[in-house]
Amino acid sequence: MPRPPAEPLDLLLLPTWLVPVEPAGVVLKNHALGIRDGRIVLIAPREEADQLIAKETRDLSGMLLAPGLVNAHGHAAMTLFRGLADDLPLMAWLREHVWPAESRWVDEAFIKAGTELAIAEQLQSGITCFSDMYFFPEVVSQLAHKHGIRAQITIPVLNFPIPGARDADEALRKGVALFDDLKHHPRLSIAFGPHAPYSVSDDKLESIRTLVAEMDIGIHMHVHETANEVEEALREHGERPLARLARLQLLGPRFQAVHMTQVNDDDIALLVEHNCSVIHCPESNLKLASGFCPVERLWEAGVNVGIGTDGAASNNDLDLLGETRTAALIAKAVSGSATALNAHRALRMATLNGARALGLDDHTGSLEVGKFADLVAFDLSRLAQQPVYDPVSQLIYSCGRDCVRHVWVAGKHLLDDRQLTRMDEEQLIASAQEWGRKIGSKH
Numbered sequence: 523m524p525r526p527p528a529e530p531l532d533l534l535l536l537p538t539w540l541v542p543v544e545p546a547g548v549v550l551k552n553h554a555l556g557i558r559d560g561r562i563v564l565i566a567p568r569e570e571a572d573q574l575i576a577k578e579t580r581d582l583s584g585m586l587l588a589p590g591l592v593n594a595h596g597h598a599a600m601t602l603f604r605g606l607a608d609d610l611p612l613m614a615w616l617r618e619h620v621w622p623a624e625s626r627w628v629d630e631a632f633i634k635a636g637t638e639l640a641i642a643e644q645l646q647s648g649i650t651c652f653s654d655m656y657f658f659p660e661v662v663s664q665l666a667h668k669h670g671i672r673a674q675i676t677i678p679v680l681n682f683p684i685p686g687a688r689d690a691d692e693a694l695r696k697g698v699a700l701f702d703d704l705k706h707h708p709r710l711s712i713a714f715g716p717h718a719p720y721s722v723s724d725d726k727l728e729s730i731r732t733l734v735a736e737m738d739i740g741i742h743m744h745v746h747e748t749a750n751e752v753e754e755a756l757r758e759h760g761e762r763p764l765a766r767l768a769r770l771q772l773l774g775p776r777f778q779a780v781h782m783t784q785v786n787d788d789d790i791a792l793l794v795e796h797n798c799s800v801i802h803c804p805e806s807n808l809k810l811a812s813g814f815c816p817v818e819r820l821w822e823a824g825v826n827v828g829i830g831t832d833g834a835a836s837n838n839d840l841d842l843l844g845e846t847r848t849a850a851l852i853a854k855a856v857s858g859s860a861t862a863l864n865a866h867r868a869l870r871m872a873t874l875n876g877a878r879a880l881g882l883d884d885h886t887g888s889l890e891v892g893k894f895a896d897l898v899a900f901d902l903s904r905l906a907q908q909p910v911y912d913p914v915s916q917l918i919y920s921c922g923r924d925c926v927r928h929v930w931v932a933g934k935h936l937l938d939d940r941q942l943t944r945m946d947e948e949q950l951i952a953s954a955q956e957w958g959r960k961i962g963s964k965h
């Protein structure tokens with residue numbers, strides 16, 4: 523039995539259901555969760571908690587308290603390109619629309635406006651931690667610091683000039699400097715983000731390998747997004763992209779392979795051998811007709827699979843709960859088994875597995891004493907959620923992100939009864955509309 527903490531709690535939460543995610547498959551009824559100094563210090567039956575002193579107590583009747591969702595892959599500022607070009611295959615969408623729009627519009631002001639919009643949308647969607655792979659990572663880190671969310675910010679590396687870096691070497695230099703600035707930050711971490719095997723050459727990947735060995739940080743990369751990517755690599759290099767990354771010694775427990783819609787037995791063996799994580803982005807893969815990541819096969823093989831929304835230009839929202847429902851449904855269709863990716867596993871994928879993929883599972887991803895209080899309270903009391911037999915099934919299969927009532931990150935209340943506490947929603951909407959007018963008039 524947990525011993526009551528001696529000092530008063532900062533906050534005591536009293537939800538109807540508490541789903542810790544670890545241990546797996548557990549739903550605690552009428553339990554309390556106590557927070558002090560931004561961390562979870564107590565999870566106990568309600569009667570025990572009644573004797574404790576807390577500076578603030580919140581009744582969360584009718585609500586399910588869960589770990590905050592971890593959006594393990596995205597391009598935050600692409601919110602400003604939401605809906606700019608739809609219904610196109612990946613390469614036509616990139617070459618004819620996204621890359622030209624990026625070269626015309628992306629500067630620090632764009633990144634600031636788009637990233638703030640993304641942070642606000644993610645908080646409203648129950649996301650407490652996101653991974654970003656876009657430009658001006660130093661600007662994104664300032665914003666994530668300011669607005670209180672947790673983030674893995676990746677350093678973009680490509681073999682051509684990008685906004686904010688004239689070449690890959692400059693991007694790497696800036697990345698190392700940003701890592702040095704942030705290495706003791708409690709909520710922000712840095713990883714390298716080589717864009718994809720087809721856009722980064724061997725010598726740059728080797729530079730990244732050397733830096734990662736010194737810095738002990740993650741590598742986050744689009745890999746095997748489409749069949750075409752794999753076919754072209756076989757033609758050009760005579761090997762599959764994942765095999766090339768293995769040959770270059772990039773694979774390891776900190777390697778985050780985003781997409782993996784093309785997976786054969788050799789690929790699975792490499793992922794298992796090197797203990798890599800996969801980030802599944804089902805809605806982006808569906809929308810761009812990229813293929814299907816075989817989540818159930820990966821899970822059964824022991825590969826850690828997290829989930830991401832990808833950018834809002836190919837999704838078109840940052841709704842990780844909706845993404846998780848899509849993932850659970852597709853897993854059944856792809857594997858031909860209705861038992862694939864059940865509701866509890868789906869929630870684990872959206873929380874703890876994502877945290878593990880980002881190397882943050884000591885800090886977040888489950889409700890455990892000692893971890894940061896990164897939490898979301900979902901409202902299951904409304905008409906469309908009745909009756910509640912299994913609250914986790916209800917969360918995955920019948921809740922939308924409008925069920926998100928409260929969000930805390932490291933104990934800070936960032937969404938209070940659906941209202942952003944640190945961001946001005948009206949101003950964010952006005953700013954996005956202004957950018958939309960400018961971009962739309964030239965597209």
Ligand SMILES: [Zn+2]
Nearest residue numbers: 596744832833
């Ligand atoms: Zn992506």
